Amino acid sequence: MGDVLRIGLLGCGRIGIMHAANINMHPKTKLAAVYDIDDSASKNAADTHGAIACGHADEIFANPEIDAVLIATATETHADYIESAVAACKPVLCEKPIDLDLARVNLCRDRIADSTVPVQIGFNRRFDPGHRACRNALLAGEVGELRQLIIISRDPAMPPSEYCAVSGGIFRDMTIHDFDMARFILGEEPVEVVALANRLIDPELMNRIGDYDTAMITMRTATGRQCIINNSRVAVYGYDQRVEILGSDGMLQSENQTPHALRRHSASQTAAQEPYQNFFVERYREAYWAEIGAFADCVMNGTQPEVGFEDGRRALVLAEAAYLSLSEKRVVAVDEVD
Template sequence: MIRVAVLGAGRIGQIHAANVAANPRAQLVAVVDPVESSADALAAKLNCEASIDAAATIARSDVDAVVIGTPSDTHAHLMLLAARAGKAVLCEKPVDNDLGKADAAVAELKQLSAKVMMAFNRRFDPSNIELRRAIDAGEIGDVRQVIITSRDPGLPPRDYVAHSGGIFRDMAIHDFDMARFLLGEEPTEVYAKASRVVNKALMEEFNDYDTLMVVMQTASGKQCHINCCREAVYGYDQRFEILGSTGMLMNDNLRPSTVRRYNANETEALQPLLNFFLQRYTDAYRNELDAFLKALQEGTPMPTSPWDGRQALRLAEAAIESVVTGRAVKV
């Protein structure tokens, strides 16, 4: 039984804490949040201790591992704090909003031989696992192109935007990681365009964007196209297409039901898409946590590493540079 503390009692922290509490490999010891009422409410719901002090909780002798679901700009600090204390870590993306800090953290974590896993949950979605399995089995021959569509149903709260690090580091970073995961190679060139068409005033206030497109290419010529938007009025839009030399794979959106309706006014009528990532990736979050706990119990390598987090962040930084300069950026 692995004794776990969850840092963060916001929407991601709540998901992680509930999954820890429900996992037979783990015991949820405590939840931590600087907002005491949030920590207390979640702890009461899940029958564990509450705290406002992350450092003190990490240092506890009855905590073997921590799950970090705090704001992005706290990740590197908390990962290092836990690793120095000899604790295993499952950390939400990114490593940090700053690439220099991320590089320093990755280097120290390697020196410490820390057991750290980056929480790129989409790799653990059952459908995406099947995509990777089919590619590895040679079902579509050599991968040539990956196309990723990723659109949220609406803008996040203003306070979230303020601390997110921007759409490239926050939202699209999942897509940069999935590009690496599906291409099987590192992109070496990035070209991006971004605009403010959903809420221009809010995006200008934080020097951010709400709509983007990215084109990437690997050294061997494989290509990836990513398009993201903070608002899709029809729901949470998550699609993948992988073109190979002998075929194609597609992963479409999930819906509450696959029933299609036909009548005099419409054909192929379907239920709306799932509302948000918390519904779309419920299984992925559970699988991700279980993979982390299983690796700890069996002493096997973590499925995703701080280096994976660093590489996704490097692609995000290259995309931002491309938007600013109007040129493709070598990685």
């Protein structure tokens, strides 16, 4: 391996093409090859980013000129591709979630258990400068002992109905990021989960596909630290991404971002700002960038990723606990599902 990590990209859809651009812009990484089952998606990405378009995923795994793999394909392919990459000794950065089925995730874990090939999971929000600064301030003791954590995560608009139908449900698809953020900040594993979810935005669609569009989840760690996650598939004022920590000596808040800092004051309003950054690609631009850098660093330095396979698995365990709580209308011990 040289001083630039040559990455093979699997999946050239919405998030894949964003990663492709970041990989080529980042000084530590280069896009070597791409593969998508949709030939035109592969070809477009390859042409745009100066990479080889492969006709099969195995061409990426077998290529000695490729140092590592980024998996940005449809969720149901992640576990298979992680196993193939690890078998080929290629470090992996895999998008969340690992799979929608905890049994499949556990099988994948067992199959790669003997390997030390790094597997990083795409929980990009850990790399958001604001959220990370919040955690660092907490770790530095700035607000004393953590007592409560509030995570607000609301999308600007409903995803397409076709996406909702195969997403795996709000907890596995959307809240999974927040379960990981909770674990990242709490510093202790949640041991109890209680979830409420409702169909307030698009009841017809949600009923038809058995999903929910509005949710609140409360969790508690063994020492009594509390966390509330607040999700909505729609917030009319935009993509709402906030983290708040209450400690014994103060409070920390990681706030929303606007594209610039203009504030308008008039007879009818004060401190009116631009709308929030549109959606995840814009809001978490720096986080995705730092995520690629962290992956390159861990592969080049021979260390394990900061956010690894077990983090991906544990976030899914919390999603399963939330579903059990919802269906049985009770507080669920995380042990019950894992």
